[in-house]
Amino acid sequence: MAFIHTCFYIPLLLLVLNCTQDGYASNADILRNINAAVITSDGRQNGETNVEASARANRQDMVSGISCPAAEAIFPCMCTSEPGEERINLDLDCSEVENEDQLEQIMASPFPSTNFRSLTIVENANLKVLRAGILGNTTYEEFYIYWSALEEVEAGALSGSHSTATQIVLPSNKITMFPWEELPLFTSLVTLELSDNKITPFPTLASESLQNLGLIFNPLESLPLTAFRATPSLLTISLEKARISNVIPGTFDGLAQLLEVDLSGNQLNELLTGTVQFTSTGRHYLFFQRNNISRVASSAFTGVSSGDGIFLADNKLTVLEEVVWRPLLEDGVQLFLMDNPLICGCDIAWIMLNATFLSLIAEDTMCADGHLLVDLDPTFYQDHCSTALF
Incomplete structure (x- = not known):
């Protein structure tokens, strides 16, 4: 680049x-x-x-005093500068670095300014380990290392940026080891993105500042009950395709700012009462599509309201129990249920005879026989299904 x-x-x-x-x-x-x-x-x-x-x-x-180092001193890394409202921003790109020794030698060069906005390494097949001290005296607010061969981030590799780093974005590498024990020291960290790596098992997380966590497409296998107990500021949690087979009720409790949970593409069979209980204000989204979910318990989701969305497409749901879904639809929650083998018998009469409820279910929601819910005739349910229960 x-x-x-x-x-x-x-x-x-x-x-x-x-x-x-x-x-x-x-x-x-x-x-x-x-x-x-x-x-x-x-x-x-x-x-x-x-x-x-x-x-x-x-x-x-x-x-x-804020300027890039001489180009020849840091080659093949490249430094660019950009004027901001209150300062000059320096960005360093080391995508062409040949090995760990070369990177360490470059970082040991005299730098007019050691405070950078970002370090970027993209599509690099040479750098396997970010060693402790490899970045010398340089500090960064943002790390972007992706589509590369990085396997390990040693303890101390990013320590110079404990107080400055706001984003650590390292997706699509081969990372198995990361200094999770240092997370509490990154006092300004907002986003930690380590998706599409080889992290297992679920790591120990602790951060007062972290708001966005991405661990998509890692073989985590399980989701501990205490996974987020020490990350109280989380807004979004992305755990798609992480081979997770169950969610213990209470796992997401205590996250007063939480707005979004993504557990799509996992191996979930059912969602129990208390799976996700939101206490935050704002727009909420729950992603559970592409699992094997055949049962959702009543009060599996609480704290959702008008305009919020629950995505359960491509699962194994056959019925939409009124006790489960009526409270959500009454609160204006939108349901996305495409590609479920819904029977669409009298069990959905309570939906078909309520235009407001039907409008909150995505139009592409289809019955097992191929008919869209929106195309079904409400008079059939009026004539053939007892309304005593509705």
Whole structure:
């Protein structure tokens, strides 16, 4: 992956700076242009308030000293810089690195600034282990390593970024080992994405800040009752295709901000009372499609309301028990039930005779005989099914 340097634009001064021969303006160029602006006797630019002058001075201080290292010193890695509202952002791409030793040698080079926004390594077949200390004194807010051959992240490999990392995104590698014990030390971490790796069993998680967890397509095999007890800030949990065969009621309890759970593509046969109990406000989504679910207990899902969605397509449901689904439809929850062998007998009369309920069930929901629910004749249920129970 190749990146090119771009010219800087400073909106405050309406200055478009000339590019250098390397393709980007240096920090010194930026400061010279800033200092060349018309200044009043009290140090303000023409038309500038004291507050604006102070903000400009702070931005000058932040820009000073922030620049990419010499290209030849970090080759085959590449550094790019981008002006932000309050600082210059530096991004490092090491997709072409040849081995661990080369990466470590590059990171030991003199860097004008060691604080980077991101480190990216994509489609690299050479780097197998992120060793402890391999990143030297550099720090990052975001890690992106994917479609590569990475097998292990050693303890201490990312330790320089304990206080800065907000995103660790390492999908589609071959990772079996990750320093889970260090998670509590990443005090700003929001997203941890390790999908499509070889992680097993389910790891021990602990983080006060983590909001988004992705472990899709890992052979986790099981989901412990205590899996999320030490991750109270989670908003989304993605565990698709993780070979999980059951969910113990209470597993998702205590997650006061939880909005989305994805357990699609697993080996679930039934969903028991208390499977997921939301206590957060906001739009909720539950994904259970592509399992083997033939039974859903009453109150399997609580805390859902109007506009929320429950996805149960491609399962083994044959009946839609009123005691299970009526409370959800009364609360305006949308149901997605395509590719289930529904019998569509008098067991669904309570739905067919209620236009509001029927509107909340996805139009592609089909009976085992191939008829869509929306195409069924309500008068049949009116004439042939007793309404005493409805």
